[in-house]
Amino acid sequence: MRLPNHLASAVSxxxxxxxxxxxxxxxxxxxxxxxxxxxxxxxxxxxxxxxKYLTGSVxxxxxxxxxxxxxxxAWLIRAWQSTPDHGVSMGYFPCDPPSPFSAEENIAVNHGWxxxxxxxxxxxxxxxxQYANLYADAIMRERAMAMAHWEAxxxxxxxxxxxxxxxxxxxxxPAVFNTGMVLHxxxxxxxTIPDLELYHAARGAADFLMADLGPDGHFKTHGPFVAKNRIxxxxxxxxWSLYRFGEIVHQEEYKQAAIRTAVxxxxxxxxxxxxxxxxxxxxxxxxxxxxxxxxxGLLETGYAAGREDLIDSAxxxxxxxxxxxxxxxxxxxxxQSDWTPASFSSCLTGTAQLAVVCFRLFQxxxxxxxxxxxxxxxxxxxxxxxxxxxxxPMQGALAGSFxxxxxxxxxxxxxxxxxxxLLDALMLQDRLTQGKP
Numbered sequence: 001m002r003l004p005n006h007l008a009s010a011v012s013x014x015x016x017x018x019x020x021x022x023x024x025x026x027x028x029x030x031x032x033x034x035x036x037x038x039x040x041x042x043x044x045x046x047x048x049x050x051x052k053y054l055t056g057s058v059x060x061x062x063x064x065x066x067x068x069x070x071x072x073x074a075w076l077i078r079a080w081q082s083t084p085d086h087g088v089s090m091g092y093f094p095c096d097p098p099s100p101f102s103a104e105e106n107i108a109v110n111h112g113w114x115x116x117x118x119x120x121x122x123x124x125x126x127x128x129x130q131y132a133n134l135y136a137d138a139i140m141r142e143r144a145m146a147m148a149h150w151e152a153x154x155x156x157x158x159x160x161x162x163x164x165x166x167x168x169x170x171x172x173x174p175a176v177f178n179t180g181m182v183l184h185x186x187x188x189x190x191x192t193i194p195d196l197e198l199y200h201a202a203r204g205a206a207d208f209l210m211a212d213l214g215p216d217g218h219f220k221t222h223g224p225f226v227a228k229n230r231i232x233x234x235x236x237x238x239x240w241s242l243y244r245f246g247e248i249v250h251q252e253e254y255k256q257a258a259i260r261t262a263v264x265x266x267x268x269x270x271x272x273x274x275x276x277x278x279x280x281x282x283x284x285x286x287x288x289x290x291x292x293x294x295x296x297g298l299l300e301t302g303y304a305a306g307r308e309d310l311i312d313s314a315x316x317x318x319x320x321x322x323x324x325x326x327x328x329x330x331x332x333x334x335x336q337s338d339w340t341p342a343s344f345s346s347c348l349t350g351t352a353q354l355a356v357v358c359f360r361l362f363q364x365x366x367x368x369x370x371x372x373x374x375x376x377x378x379x380x381x382x383x384x385x386x387x388x389x390x391x392x393p394m395q396g397a398l399a400g401s402f403x404x405x406x407x408x409x410x411x412x413x414x415x416x417x418x419x420x421x422l423l424d425a426l427m428l429q430d431r432l433t434q435g436k437p
Contacts, residue, residue: 032095032405032412041392042094046405046412049384053403060329061382065430066135068382072423073131075396076124077143079113079416082393086150087116088124090165091400092393093413112393116166118154119178120417121147125185127420129192134427148189151182152201159204163223175223176212179205180238187244206245209238210257217264226280233278234290236265237297243304255305262301265294266313273316274337285334285342287409288321288350292421295357303364311364318357322373329380333401333409345407348384348398351377352421359428371432378425385422386414398422 036043052058061068079089094112125144132141155161160174161182186202189195212221219235226232239258246254269275275294279286295314302310320339325331331354333347358374361367384402386394397414401407410418 028411029406035095036405039094041389042394045386045389045394049399049402049404050406052384056328056330058328058330058380058383058402060376060379062379063433064382065426065433068385068387069131069423069426069430071385071387071396072398072419072426073128073140073396075414075419076128076416076423077140078393078396079419080143080147082113083116085116085166086146087118087154087166088121088147088416090114090117090120091410091413091415091418092397094393095412114165116150117164117416118151118161118166119163119175119181120415120420122151122161122178122182122185124416124420125151126188127423129188130427131423133192134431144185145189145193145195148185148195148198151185152197155182155201155204159206159208160221161205163225173223174208174221175225176209176219176221176238177232177235178223179208180235180241183209183238183241183245187241187248190248191244202245203249206242206254209242210254213257213261217260219261227283229277229283231268231277233265233268233275234293234297236262236301237293239265240297240300240304243301247304258301259305259307262298262305262307262310266298266310269313269317270337272337272339273318273320274335274339275317276337279334282334282342285336287334288331288347288354289333289409290350291317291321291335292350292353292357296353296360299357299360299364303360314357315361315365318354318361318370321354322358322369325373325376329376329378330402331377333407343408345409346402347407347409348381348400348402349409349415349418349421352381352398352418352425355381355425356421356428359425359432362432374425375429378422378429381422381425 082089091114092112093114096112125147128140128144131137156172156174158174161178162172163175163178183202183205186198189198190202212219214220218231222232239262243255243258277283278294279290295317298310299314324339331346331351332341332343333345333350334342336342355374355377358370362371386397389395398418400410400413400415400418405412
């Protein structure tokens with residue numbers, strides 16, 4: 001009997017691990033399982049989610065984009081309010097050990113919430129500004145401004161943004177990707193609201209990116225939280241931020257540098273659309289999450305610069321992923337270079353990002369196959385968003401993986417960037433459904 005693709009991937013992954021990897025994975029799962037006894041509300045969601053996975057019974061949700069968007073936005077604000085500063089919590093992980101916040105700070109922090117995360121707070125700012133503009137929500141704009149000024153207050157003197165969750169200034173280490181994502185947030189505000197502090201912070205970030213860009217078009221400073229590969233293809237998402245900053249300040253050198261790094265990533269693409277060096281830790285089988293970063297960076301930089309080659313590169317990278325999606329909308333979380341699934345679980349962040357790329361490809365190219373794929377990706381995610389758990393820290397969130405408790409990516413938790421990209425996709429779907437540009 002032939003196993004379904006996602007179960008065959010699970011068997012393949014298990015047999016590929018060495019005994020030490022099996023030991024640590026089993027220990028982590030057992031620890032979380034024991035802690036699950038103390039989280040009855042979360043445990044109920046876990047068992048429901050696992051049953052959906054085993055039976056293939058996720059019910060895609062048609063329509064209701066605005067309702068799901070409001071729930072996602074409310075969860076992001078809850079994540080922001082759950083830290084002692086103005087950063088957004090890295091996410092909610094109810095089976096994690098106690099928060100690393102100090103005892104004094106823990107008074108204001110719910111158990112399970114991780115510390116503020118500068119990188120993703122940066123691009124959450126852009127999402128909330130878009131939400132504020134789309135739904136005329138002035139309060140959401142004020143909250144995004146508070147996040148941006150917090151980012152400026154913790155930015156390194158070099159203009160870089162630190163890698164990883166928030167640490168004291170003396171422990172900060174620079175990371176190119178994080179810097180580009182915070183620049184994305186600064187840009188979103190500066191495009192509509194003059195702010196001198198944020199202008200200087202944005203220029204510092206852009207100048208750091210310019211100084212870090214090598215002659216081959218690839219950035220050099222990846223930080224200590226990812227595998228030590230010289231090239232990180234997904235860093236081309238920084239090209240979009242850099243290009244947009246060049247447009248804001250009307251300086252061509254930023255835009256040309258952005259094109260150079262996007263082209264460098266494009267040139268790595270295989271004939272079948274796959275990109276090497278395109279993962280945080282497993283380049284032979286990258287996450288759909290980092291694939292989404294690469295495709296969005298190429299597409300948006302190409303669209304802004306009028307470069308059809310970059311747009312076509314994104315199209316060629318997206319098409320095999322559309323073909324790999326199940327009829328319902330399930331997508332494996334990793335793929336090998338021949339587009340064989342390499343994970344039994346789905347990386348829900350990646351699926352949300354790919355929905356965004358599909359919707360944007362439809363807007364740019366007018367090809368309805370991308371529109372249909374975007375709806376299928378997103379409607380499946382709406383069936384997994386926590387939408388019927390009021391008065392819990394999970395309400396409105398999207399998990400890191402499906403299944404959430406045993407999945408490979410951000411296991412047993414709700415990283416803020418999953419819900420951020422879900423919200424991006426929901427806003428695009430709402431606009432497209434309403435016939436808005």
